Amino acid sequence: MRSIRVDVIDIDDPGDTRVDDFRDLNSVDRRPDLPALPGGRVGKGLVIAEGVLVAQRMIASRFAPHAFLGVDKRLGELADDLTDPSLAGIPFYRATAEVMAEVVGFHLNRGVLAAARRPSELDLGEVVARSRTIAVLEGVNDHENIGSIFRNAAGLGVDAVLFGAGCADPLYRRCVRVSMGHALLVPFARFEAWPAELSVLRDNDFRLISLTPGPTAVPLSEAVDAPKVAFLVGAEGPGLSETSMRATDVRARIPMSRGTDSLNVATAAAIAFYERARSGTMSA
Amino acid sequence: MRSIRVDVIDIDDPGDTRVDDFRDLNSVDRRPDLPALPGGRVGKGLVIAEGVLVAQRMIASRFAPHAFLGVDKRLGELADDLTDPSLAGIPFYRATAEVMAEVVGFHLNRGVLAAARRPSELDLGEVVARSRTIAVLEGVNDHENIGSIFRNAAGLGVDAVLFGAGCADPLYRRCVRVSMGHALLVPFARFEAWPAELSVLRDNDFRLISLTPGPTAVPLSEAVDAPKVAFLVGAEGPGLSETSMRATDVRARIPMSRGTDSLNVATAAAIAFYERARSGTMSA
Numbered sequence: 001m002r003s004i005r006v007d008v009i010d011i012d013d014p015g016d017t018r019v020d021d022f023r024d025l026n027s028v029d030r031r032p033d034l035p036a037l038p039g040g041r042v043g044k045g046l047v048i049a050e051g052v053l054v055a056q057r058m059i060a061s062r063f064a065p066h067a068f069l070g071v072d073k074r075l076g077e078l079a080d081d082l083t084d085p086s087l088a089g090i091p092f093y094r095a096t097a098e099v100m101a102e103v104v105g106f107h108l109n110r111g112v113l114a115a116a117r118r119p120s121e122l123d124l125g126e127v128v129a130r131s132r133t134i135a136v137l138e139g140v141n142d143h144e145n146i147g148s149i150f151r152n153a154a155g156l157g158v159d160a161v162l163f164g165a166g167c168a169d170p171l172y173r174r175c176v177r178v179s180m181g182h183a184l185l186v187p188f189a190r191f192e193a194w195p196a197e198l199s200v201l202r203d204n205d206f207r208l209i210s211l212t213p214g215p216t217a218v219p220l221s222e223a224v225d226a227p228k229v230a231f232l233v234g235a236e237g238p239g240l241s242e243t244s245m246r247a248t249d250v251r252a253r254i255p256m257s258r259g260t261d262s263l264n265v266a267t268a269a270a271i272a273f274y275e276r277a278r279s280g281t282m283s284a
Numbered sequence: 285m286r287s288i289r290v291d292v293i294d295i296d297d298p299g300d301t302r303v304d305d306f307r308d309l310n311s312v313d314r315r316p317d318l319p320a321l322p323g324g325r326v327g328k329g330l331v332i333a334e335g336v337l338v339a340q341r342m343i344a345s346r347f348a349p350h351a352f353l354g355v356d357k358r359l360g361e362l363a364d365d366l367t368d369p370s371l372a373g374i375p376f377y378r379a380t381a382e383v384m385a386e387v388v389g390f391h392l393n394r395g396v397l398a399a400a401r402r403p404s405e406l407d408l409g410e411v412v413a414r415s416r417t418i419a420v421l422e423g424v425n426d427h428e429n430i431g432s433i434f435r436n437a438a439g440l441g442v443d444a445v446l447f448g449a450g451c452a453d454p455l456y457r458r459c460v461r462v463s464m465g466h467a468l469l470v471p472f473a474r475f476e477a478w479p480a481e482l483s484v485l486r487d488n489d490f491r492l493i494s495l496t497p498g499p500t501a502v503p504l505s506e507a508v509d510a511p512k513v514a515f516l517v518g519a520e521g522p523g524l525s526e527t528s529m530r531a532t533d534v535r536a537r538i539p540m541s542r543g544t545d546s547l548n549v550a551t552a553a554a555i556a557f558y559e560r561a562r563s564g565t566m567s568a
Contacts, residue, residue, distance in 0.1 A: 152551060155544040180545055255561055260439040261464055267554045274555045277539055
């Protein structure tokens with residue numbers, strides 16, 4: 001059996017500055033998983049993984065953890081993963097559940113956290129070039145929805161998630177948790193000029209599909225059969241902007257019962273991903 | 285223009301006992317939307333609708349509201365709905381947002397609440413006899429998931445939701461809210477003997493389909509083409525019990541990428557409902 005590479009360091013004092021990267025996780029002003037702003041008073045630009053499964057996925061991702069904080073039981077559950085040579089010399093701060101709760105500011109059921117610095121973002125053109133099925137988000141500012149979209153993308157064979165204007169941070173702690181860690185594994189990139197930069201997708205021979213409940217839209221099943229497909233989805237309520245929809249090739253709808261609301265955005269996206277996979281042209 | 289039928293009563297004192305049905309909505313011990321238990325210390329067996337849309341759906345449902353609490357702006361937004369003759373003489377307690385917050389125990393963005401007593405539950409056999417597509421839940425004890433399943437059922441043409449063993453209360457406030465009020469509109473019923481009573485579905489010529497990621501399951505698209513279909517779904521994690529799956533006709537899976545988790549239960553159900561609607565045999 002290989003041995004773990006991390007340095008296990010016991011933490012008895014919740015005030016120990018060595019665990020500051022995990023401190024006050026719910027504090028609006030200080031939470032370390034916000035992007036760092038000039039002056040250093042807000043955010044540290046960290047990515048925080050919660051729980052064994054998400055920590056495992058962080059270890060397997062391009063987000064290299066630089067510290068762990070967890071109870072002894074979770075250290076044991078992660079033992080195999082902690083043999084990864086990339087983790088050599090990284091601290092695993094071991095504490096009781098009570099000390100952990102004092103550090104993070106609330107009781108944490110999942111019992112282990114990992115922290116990584118944010119690496120530079122992926123290049124939009126490179127992400128697009130490597131993909132055949134893509135989800136493009138506009139105005140999706142709910143962390144839970146973004147997390148669900150990553151989870152659904154991973155499960156249903158979508159290669160990448162791209163962010164247009166008005167979206168929330170995909171590396172926010174809640175988003176990473178809801179995504180089951182797939183926000184760290186499914187490649188994502190941001191548009192700088194929105195929606196003008198959709199031309200990158202067009203130049204790469206993607207069919208651009210607006211998901212919309214609009215009455216002139218074709219049924220989803222008639223829209224997805226192309227070698228490369230990008231689904232544009234907007235926030236619940238406003239949906240996609242007309243400007244963005246005009247920049248796409250086709251508007252497609254999920255057939256709905258009369259008199260109901262549109263579906264949750266992550267659910268609608270999952271159905272589009274499923275229809276895409278069902279059409280048999282998804283990325284292998 | 286017709287006039288509203290409710291009696292508008294101004295409430296200035298948060299301690300006013302007339303609004304007790306809306307008091308301490310987050311209190312574990314006293315929240316009025318829990319089923320009433322003997323002795324009266326826990327729950328009042330009420331159903332609470334939050335917000336204009338859900339209140340409108342409650343008015344349209346078999347859950348007859350007996351009181352409203354809301355700010356003046358929401359009273360105005362509900363004016364058309366409050367002309368319904370069934371509401372004649374019912375109190376609309378009008379208060380400021382601050383007084384409302386003191387009554388319910390937290391600040392309520394949605395600005396209006398409606399309360400109804402729980403009517404007797406629907407008869408399982410009658411619900412089944414009137415349906416062609418049904419969702420059957422086992423062990424789904426998360427209110428948000430149950431709410432999402434009702435919303436997805438309404439949107440995607442599912443006629444009824446049936447509850448097997450181990451499910452949470454579909455009339456819990458959070459569930460009603462997440463369902464966008466469809467928990468009040470989509471018929472539901474409970475099995476008494478589980479899973480033995482699945483025979484009711486079989487006697488009504490339903491094909492019983494277990495949704496499962498199991499490797500021996502057939503793709504969903506091969507399972508749904510029958511005149512009457514019931515989808516069984518289990519909780520995330522444990523999934524359906526083997527005993528329940530044995531009582532079904534076929535096990536069906538959503539094709540998933542390797543190395544990912546199963547989907548959220550409400551998302552998986554939505555995909556099944558979509559596949560059913562897509563097959564063209566859904567209830568009109």
